[in-house]
Amino acid sequence: MSEVTVRDATPADVDALVDMLVEVAGEGRWIGTEAPVDTERRRRMAADVEASDVVLLVAEAGGEPVGQLGLEMARYGVAELGMLVAAGWRGRGVGTALLAEAVRRARAAGAHKIALQVWPHNAAAIALYERFGFQREGHLRRHYRRRSGELWDAVVMGLPLD
Numbered sequence: 227m228s229e230v231t232v233r234d235a236t237p238a239d240v241d242a243l244v245d246m247l248v249e250v251a252g253e254g255r256w257i258g259t260e261a262p263v264d265t266e267r268r269r270r271m272a273a274d275v276e277a278s279d280v281v282l283l284v285a286e287a288g289g290e291p292v293g294q295l296g297l298e299m300a301r302y303g304v305a306e307l308g309m310l311v312a313a314g315w316r317g318r319g320v321g322t323a324l325l326a327e328a329v330r331r332a333r334a335a336g337a338h339k340i341a342l343q344v345w346p347h348n349a350a351a352i353a354l355y356e357r358f359g360f361q362r363e364g365h366l367r368r369h370y371r372r373r374s375g376e377l378w379d380a381v382v383m384g385l386p387l388d
């Protein structure tokens with residue numbers, strides 16, 4: 227496989243990152259964002275890549291973006307994490323490379339913890355997070371209403387950094 231590199235996103239990455247989000251949202255199973263994605267709003271949010279309380283990382287292979295990870299630093303010291311890898315690139319170490327860099331970046335920013343939520347059926351994501359030492363801290367029952375009307379549970383996970 228091509229070597230995967232991880233770097234900070236720049237405003238020039240925004241369109242490609244939003245396209246990737248649209249693709250993964252379209253799968254309908256893995257992330258909180260659902261189709262149809264409000265792409266204009268997402269572009270404005272992603273354009274905020276230089277905000278001091280946000281880290282947006284992009285994983286590249288062969289010069290193409292293949293994954294992304296966002297950390298939002300809360301004032302109370304917790305870094306909220308969200309990530310995704312393009313479907314054709316999963317299971318090839320991209321998520322590992324992104325998460326390793328995210329842990330370094332959260333520590334460097336002085337966060338005492340990384341927090342996230344994941345669907346209980348997302349075995350790949352839960353296995354990846356547990357491999358990095360994330361623990362299951364709670365379970366939200368029938369918490370998120372999907373556009374279908376279904377109410378989905380979510381697992382709350384955390385990685386203490388202190």
Ligand SMILES: CC(C)(COP(=O)(O)OP(=O)(O)OC[C@H]1O[C@@H](n2cnc3c(N)ncnc32)[C@H](O)[C@@H]1OP(=O)(O)O)[C@@H](O)C(=O)NCCC(=O)NCCS
Nearest residue numbers: 256309310311316317318319320321322344350351353354
């Ligand atoms: C979850 C996700 C980010 C993982 O990224 P990835 O690039 O596939 O992960 P990696 O290839 O680095 O895999 C790392 C570890 O994750 C776990 N893993 C990955 N895919 C897996 C699968 N299909 N089943 C079980 N475990 C899996 C394994 O522990 C693996 O370690 P190993 O290769 O030593 O077995 C990716 O599958 C993805 O983007 N999915 C759709 C979006 C999503 O679910 N985002 C997270 C929302 S909370």
